[in-house]
Amino acid sequence: MTYAKAGVDSRHIRDTHKVLARRLESSFQTRRGKVGWPLFPIGHYAGLVDLGHGRVLSLHTDSVGTKVLVAQVMGRYDTIGIDCVAMCANDLICTGAEPISFLDYMAMSKPNRAIVEEVAMGLVKGAKEAMMAIVGGETAIVPELLSEGEGFDLVEFAAGFCRKKDLILGNRVVEGDALVGVASSGIHSNGLSLARKVLLNNYELRDTPAPLKKSVGEELLEPTRLYVKPVRELMGRAEIHGLAHITGGGAFLKLERVTGMGRLGANLEDLPEPPGIFRLIKKEGRISDREMYRTFNMGIGLVVVCPNAQADRIIRVFKKYGQDAMRVGSVQKKPGIRINGKPLN
DSSP states (O other): OOTTTTTOOHHHHHHHHHHHHHHHGGGGGGGTTSTTEEOSOTTSSSEEEEEETTEEEEEEEEEOTTHHHHHHHHTOOSSHHHHHHHHHHHHHHTTTOEEEEEEEEEEESSOOHHHHHHHHHHHHHHHHHHTOEEEEEEEEEOTTTSOTTTOEEEEEEEEEEEEGGGOOSSTTOOTTOEEEEEEOSSSTTSSHHHHHHHHTTTOOTTOOOTTOSSOHHHHHHOOOOOOHHHHHHHBTTBOOOEEEEOOSTTGGGGGHHHHGGGTOEEEEOOOOOOOHHHHHHHHHHTOOHHHHHHHOOTTEEEEEEEOGGGHHHHHHHHHHTTOOEEEEEEEESSOEEEETTEEOO
């Protein structure tokens, strides 16, 4: 089984993004010489615009994807709001920005106050953890667009702020830098189409097969970990050359967003054993290691690129916040991302 066979062809999506980005970037000229001039091409973790006086606004939009389908079947909606915040906030910090403001859009097949209230609980919990203010949002009832029953979609938009000199884009990454991996809380919000395809062909959401310690549904709904607080503490206190949120199409290939700035690569040779949910997906779907690391976070939700001398300090700060962190590899001269020497590209 592959992600493409589950309905999500990451290669095709990346190609589509490139075509779309080229088209959209033609709009940049409308802000030339004005506040809002884009500072970086489309394709990093967030859009970066110049506010003048050395200030930068970082913007990002995302969604929780098909994780909402698991929430529907489980009849539990109080955690996906956390995912909604985390998918934006974790991307914003990967540019060096402090997440500050958040908006959400919820489309529903029909009004359901109870679901809205549960989702809102998660949104508020996530926003407080990310130290963001939810300043508004939109709800739409669109029965023609969504399936009957309790069909809905959840989309988010967030803004962050930093000084231009504090941007972290990967341009300072050098050969020999350490890669510090920070543990994920589980599957987060990526690869759910493949995970559901594999697991629900063999189990019910309320089953608890080995090696899981809780049900399949609870594992899939485990909210995405937020990395904002420890990263913000590290800003200005440690030398960070790059930050990679391991999520979305490509998973560990996202490291190229930072190592690729200097035409460098990375080898992840000290990754920990993946948590049970990933081992179960791999076994039941007969999925190759390469496909797993291109689709899932495999237990590592964030990678910090830093000088070797800074690694231990960075690990201590994450552990202070109850987040396991460890050295997982190094930056290498040869471009591309490798797992134990094997190309992931």
